[in-house]
Amino acid sequence: MSDDVTVVGLMADRGVPNRIAASVCERLARDLRRDVGGQWEVRRSQEVLPVDPDGEIPLAAQAPALMERNEWDVVVYLTDLTHHRGGRPIRYEVCSPDPATVVFVPALGVWRQRARTGRLLTGLVAAVSAGRQPSDDVVPKREISSLAGRLAMLAGMVHSNRPSRMLGALTGCTAVGLASGAFGIFYGSVWQIADALALARLSAISLVVVTALAAWLIVSNGLWTHSARPHPPGRAVDNASTVITVCSAVALMHVLLVAGLTALAFVVVDSAYFASQLGHDVGTWSYVRLGWFAASLGTIAGALGSNFDSEESVREATFSKRWYERRKLFDAYDR
Known part of the structure; x- marks a missing residue:
């Protein structure tokens, strides 16, 4: 933190994720001030992270350098890729131990995508900045298990395409x-x-x-x-x-x-x-x-x-x- 202001680095892939990041940036700061308290600043950055040989986005390994270089306290990465855990698609991934998280935008579907992304980001940032896992009572479940959720993800992938x-x-x-x-x-x-x-x-x-x-x-x-x-x-x-x-x-x-x-x-x-x-x-x-x-x-x-x-x-x-x-x-x- 600098001058009692918590700075959130909102990274996004070009295309749909970057447009969503631009639309939720100011609202995210307001929602964090309302729900968490204190002063918050959200800085947006368009950047593409690679995929490692294991199919993972290496945000956990990159987070310390990204936060130090950009003077961020929390980093969130919006990507147009999807990811699975245990055979099930997931909506987000918390990258411990640093306050960093990846949000897989297509997994959020198409219907009211920006509003849903904004609410998810508020809950995720509030949780990881406090050093805890997000609660299912505050954010959508991490895993997608229902057929409706999978169809929504498919629609989100087509939208990202x-x-x-x-x-x-x-x-x-x-x-x-x-x-x-x-x-x-x-x-x-x-x-x-x-x-x-x-x-x-x-x-x-x-x-x-x-x-x-x-x-x-x-x-x-x-x-x-x-x-x-x-x-x-x-x-x-x-x-x-x-x-x-x-x-x-x-x-x-x-x-x-x-x-x-x-x-x-x-x-x-x-x-x-x-x-x-x-x-x-x-x-x-x-x-x-x-x-x-x-x-x-x-x-x-x-x-x-x-x-x-x-x-x-x-x-x-x-x-x-x-x-x-x-x-x-x-x-x-x-x-």
Whole structure:
């Protein structure tokens, strides 16, 4: 402590953890003054800690140096990784004997994530600063045992993966799909097929093409974690989060293609000529079906075989890639 002020160092990984840290920083100091008493100051720092050969984040070993170098009295690390103890995922880890703790942000879920993180941090900091273990009456249980908790963690992992960021790495793929699908707008045979497709069949076609492209991207980029290679804990949930993340990004791309090609159809296809070819009056739904079907054709015929524009975006948007990057970082980390 300095001048009777307890300084909390709030470290965070870039991305979701850093945004959460920025949002709870001031409130954390106020809550500590209210619940614990005394003067508190919270200093935020964006920093990535490595993963050691045992799969652990070495905060316990780094805490003394971090606190001395930064003049912190307590250190808390928010990470976008997950961790298991005894086969169960955990929400946090207290790193004795120093007042240090790791919070695994995805394990807190998505619903009211910032508020829940703020309450957890208040309870953890109050406990470790007093040299005691946090009580389950004050903070959520450390271990996640329920199915609902595990599903919430999976949702948190997908949120940390940021599918929208991966969508930005699919710009080239989107362009190829748009160019390929645009050819369908000019062919009467495509008009006839699109007009005959019911909503359920159009949805099924979209599901197939999105799944096919997502599978291609996962396999071609080595995003699937295999049992034969070293892997982070929770391989099944890791793969599930990767599948959901990539499928979400591809689905968003597909929606953009549908919107773009529908707009193109409205511009280039005259409604009277369109009606004469189909043999009935046309409306907005006729153009939507044409754009929808053309987008599916563009995705399967053009985008399949394409790839992400940025390897860094892939690393940032999948849990397993981030985990392996942290593992490689350990050997070069200044200890």
